Amino acid sequence: MKKWTKVATGLIAIFAVASLAACGAKKSDASKDGVKTYTVGVASDQQKEIWQKVSDSLKNDKIKIDVKLFSGYTEENPALADGSLDLNSFQHVAYLNNYNKENKKDLTYIGYTIISPFGLYSDKIKDPKELKDGDKVAIPNDPTNGGRALQALQALGVIKLKADAPESPDVKDIASYKTKIEIKAIQADQLVSTLPDVTAAFINTNYVTDQLHTTPKKSAIYIDTDHLDKVSELYKNIIAVRKEDKNKEDFKKILKAYQTPEIAKIIKSTNDYPAWDTTK
Known part of the structure; x- marks a missing residue:
């Protein structure tokens, strides 16, 4: 029993030294690099x-x-x-x-x-002025990009936001519709696939480039950064x-x-x- 204890102790010591050597080597490599x-x-x-x-x-x-x-x-x-x-x-x-x-x-x-750039895209109309009562417009369903879309719709004269609307408004902050569109809030990465089912959709540029394989300048019917004075710094x-x-x-x-x-x-x-x- 004593002999086995001595052997075990020796093995533990060997593993301990080996472990310390390995740790030391790793630390040295990291320090060298x-x-x-x-x-x-x-x-x-x-x-x-x-x-x-x-x-x-x-x-x-x-x-x-x-x-x-x-x-x-x-x-x-x-x-x-x-x-x-x-x-x-x-x-x-x-x-x-x-x-x-x-x-x-x-x-x-x-x-x-x-x-x-945050653009409005459509397979059905060529200009936002063609929007009419009953048309469906998709916007991102997150509060911030959705708010940016609503600001763009106000800039286009489609809706009017309440005077006390926050910088990033929600649908409840719409005071009136100058064109009685139906606004559909969709998950941002699903907006491209939704495009055939709506009149127009506001789509984040990364999904336009990655999924539609185009650019806002080539394909959007409206781009908010063409009117930077109407785009809040919140969207940097x-x-x-x-x-x-x-x-x-x-x-x-x-x-x-x-x-x-x-x-x-x-x-x-x-x-x-x-x-x-x-x-x-």
């Missing part, structure tokens, strides 16, 4: 490509960005909140504000990325982070790497607009 990896969540192939270029430009800073592509808008913020993501880049300010309010979270953002897209990471030095470097003339050029080539001050 020194590259820190962060994961960003995006919702379009366009943003995936941009973030891969941002990652390439951060090599000298020993920062690598892994890009995770999501198919919709519902998973990115929970993943950021629970630590599965370090950053996300898919939403505008209004969407983040609404998420925080509904989920009692305090996610924040470190800077602007793009402002995306952002890089979101957890509150405790807002002043993280690496994230400042990441923001700087995003907000460059090279990335601005890519954004403009994809029909979006840089949302930061490009004159600085």
Whole structure:
């Protein structure tokens, strides 16, 4: 029994030394490499490509960005909140504000990325002026993009919003219909497939490019960013982070790497607009 105890003790000691050696080797490798990896969540192939270029430009800073592509808008913020993501880049300010309010979270953002055209599309009419009583118009069912659609309908003279309507209004904030359309709220990633069943639909640009394989300039019958004075800054897209990471030095470097003339050029080539001050 004593002999077995000595053997067991010896084996434990050997495993302990081996484990320490392995841990030491791993720590040494990490220290030697020194590259820190962060994961960003995006919702379009366009943003995936941009973030891969941002990652390439951060090599000298020993920062690598892994890009995770999501198919919709519902998973990115929970993943950021629970630590599965370090950053996300898919939403505008209004969407983040609404998420925080509904989920009692305090996610924040470190800077602007793009402002995306928000267009009205139709297989049945060529101009919004052709909308008539009884026509069905689909809008995103999330409060922020739905609100942006309603603001666009007001700009088009189709509806009138209440004087005290919030910056991101809901259907209940409509004071009157100048054209008695039927508004249908549909999940954002389903709007393209709904298009044949409605007169027209407001569709987010990433779904236009990914699912319709076209651009707002080519296919939309109305684009709200052609009238920027009527588009709230709430609809500028952002890089979101957890509150405790807002002043993280690496994230400042990441923001700087995003907000460059090279990335601005890519954004403009994809029909979006840089949302930061490009004159600085």
